[in-house]
Amino acid sequence: MLSDKSRPVIQATLPVVGAHIQEIAQCFYRHLFTTHPELLNGTFNRGNQADGNQQQALAGAVAAFATALVNTPDHLPENLLARIAQKHASLGIQPEQYQIVHNNLMAAIAEVLGDAVTPDIAAAWDEVYWLMAYTLIHVERGLYSARGVRPQTVWRQWEVEKKIQEADDVMTFVVKRIDDHLVKPSLPGQYITVQVPLPDGTRQPRQYSLSRADQGESRQFTVKRVYGAVGKPDGEVSTLLHTRVNVGDKLSISVPFGALVLDDYSGRPMVFISAGIGITPMAGMLSHLATAGSHLPIMLLHADHNENEFALRGQIRDDIAALPNASIYVWYEQGAESQLPVQGVFPGKMDLSQVRLPDNAVYHLCGPVPFMQEIRSALIKLGIRPRDIQYEVFGPDLWQADYEKARGPARAVCWTARRPTGMVRHSTRASAGSVSTPSATPAR
Ligand SMILES: Cc1cc2nc3c(=O)[nH]c(=O)nc-3n(C[C@H](O)[C@H](O)[C@H](O)COP(=O)(O)OP(=O)(O)OC[C@H]3O[C@@H](n4cnc5c(N)ncnc54)[C@H](O)[C@@H]3O)c2cc1C
Ligand code: HEM
Numbered sequence: 001m002l003s004d005k006s007r008p009v010i011q012a013t014l015p016v017v018g019a020h021i022q023e024i025a026q027c028f029y030r031h032l033f034t035t036h037p038e039l040l041n042g043t044f045n046r047g048n049q050a051d052g053n054q055q056q057a058l059a060g061a062v063a064a065f066a067t068a069l070v071n072t073p074d075h076l077p078e079n080l081l082a083r084i085a086q087k088h089a090s091l092g093i094q095p096e097q098y099q100i101v102h103n104n105l106m107a108a109i110a111e112v113l114g115d116a117v118t119p120d121i122a123a124a125w126d127e128v129y130w131l132m133a134y135t136l137i138h139v140e141r142g143l144y145s146a147r148g149v150r151p152q153t154v155w156r157q158w159e160v161e162k163k164i165q166e167a168d169d170v171m172t173f174v175v176k177r178i179d180d181h182l183v184k185p186s187l188p189g190q191y192i193t194v195q196v197p198l199p200d201g202t203r204q205p206r207q208y209s210l211s212r213a214d215q216g217e218s219r220q221f222t223v224k225r226v227y228g229a230v231g232k233p234d235g236e237v238s239t240l241l242h243t244r245v246n247v248g249d250k251l252s253i254s255v256p257f258g259a260l261v262l263d264d265y266s267g268r269p270m271v272f273i274s275a276g277i278g279i280t281p282m283a284g285m286l287s288h289l290a291t292a293g294s295h296l297p298i299m300l301l302h303a304d305h306n307e308n309e310f311a312l313r314g315q316i317r318d319d320i321a322a323l324p325n326a327s328i329y330v331w332y333e334q335g336a337e338s339q340l341p342v343q344g345v346f347p348g349k350m351d352l353s354q355v356r357l358p359d360n361a362v363y364h365l366c367g368p369v370p371f372m373q374e375i376r377s378a379l380i381k382l383g384i385r386p387r388d389i390q391y392e393v394f395g396p397d398l399w400q401a402d403y404e405k406a407r408g409p410a411r412a413v414c415w416t417a418r419r420p421t422g423m424v425r426h427s428t429r430a431s432a433g434s435v436s437t438p439s440a441t442p443a444r
Contacts, residue, residue: 006124025059028108042203057396085139090193090257094151098133166311169225186256188288193254206237209281224277260392269297269358275367283312290319298326303350306334365391
């Protein structure tokens with residue numbers, strides 16, 4: 001809870017901070033990497049820095065949290081916090097590092113907003129920061145403890161046992177344990193972070209969903225090679241994994257984390273909806289269900305360019321066959337033909353009106369954000385409750401923060417550059433204009 005002293009200050013300054021939050025986030029990361037360059041070696045994803053997604057995610061999260069503190073203090077954005085904490089845990093973020101982030105964030109606020117930041121305003125935002133930080137530290141401590149690790153020990157060495165070409169641009173890696181530590185079991189839907197050494201001597205982390213239930217001492221993940229759009233470089237880590245990492249090579253991989261976890265104890269029908277490489281967590285969850293001998297009604301709806309690009313289709317075919325109440329429907333942009341034992345194959349984009357969805361189901365979505373937005377809206381139109389729709393985004397989640405912010409009192413606190421009474425901004429650095437809220441960008 002915000003103190004009575006800070007509450008009105010935050011309420012009054014939310015609009016102007018909100019209007020400049022992206023600029024603050026950019027300035028923050030500039031400061032952070034200047035003072036702590038080591039964070040770009042193994043901790044932060046420089047692809048997400050380059051395309052601005054991480055700056056947007058941070059800005060959106062702080063904005064959503066501050067808005068909730070003021071307007072709905074009894075309903076803080078739990079899903080958003082859970083997702084951040086899981087990501088932090090998968091990177092071994094330590095409680096002590098919150099002081100470093102604090103110092104750089106407060107410096108960025110002061111730099112962007114200039115003299116407008118009076119000591120009272122600085123103190124109120126300091127309080128917001130620590131409320132959020134302690135919430136995250138607390139959740140992260142629980143995550144580490146549940147896994148029996150410390151931030152420093154989330155990483156383990158694994159050896160590549162198999163490299164399987166799934167489709168032209170998609171490769172599956174099966175890795176096996178090579179140290180004495182027990183393999184921490186993954187929950188269905190979770191991901192690992194892989195830390196890869198790059199030719200320039202630094203290490204880069206990337207998350208990959210586990211695409212199969214753990215097989216004793218092995219884990220499996222599946223990587224789509226990212227090609228750069230015009231004028232942009234190819235994806236660093238996916239390219240390297242495809243072209244340089246081979247059987248016998250060692251990889252540093254975190255224990256599994258992730259908030260999108262299948263709840264098969266509910267006994268409710270499960271519907272998995274994916275597009276393209278978004279199939280990976282679905283394949284992982286199906287594999288868990290098949291391994292557990294589930295009798296639940298299960299439906300997989302998948303969209304792809306064509307069947308050759310449908311990654312993991314052999315494994316999925318076998319798992320669907322092993323599940324007594326499972327069905328599969330596919331949509332292909334390039335022709336409605338399938339060699340798989342599917343219940344339905346359709347041309348073009350996924351259209352939910354072409355299938356009969358089970359009653360009282362739980363939905364899991366993964367794919368490009370515009371695809372998920374469209375499907376989620378269609379499901380809600382069909383009367384599905386938002387809480388029954390879970391999703392995974394393959395990048396910093398710009399959608400959740402946006403959604404949380406909009407859901408709350410953004411009605412009451414307007415995220416535009418309306419200067420609050422009593423707050424005069426002297427800095428010439430902060431430019432006025434309406435805030436650009438974190439918009440959905442395609443998952444890669
Ligand atoms: C929870 C989670 C689960 C995931 N699961 C999977 C999975 O199962 N399978 C999978 O394939 N992926 C998955 N991902 C995505 C994966 O983590 C990587 O983001 C993906 O492999 C791309 O990484 P990369 O290093 O190849 O690309 P990056 O180097 O990070 O590049 C990403 C994009 O940024 C652009 N870019 C990079 N540098 C610049 C620059 N300087 N200027 C302009 N543009 C630039 C690139 O052109 C590219 O389009 C997951 C992500 C998350 C968060
Ligand atoms: C209150 C403080 C913090 C907030 C609000 C915050 C917020 C966020 C958010 C919103 C994300 C994106 C999550 C996602 O959707 O994937 C994220 C990721 C991340 N955070 Fe934090 N964070 C905080 C503290 C820290 C600290 C102390 C560190 C340690 C240096 C840290 C390091 C990271 C890293 C490395 C990532 C992944 C970045 C990427 O993959 O590009 N964060 N954080």
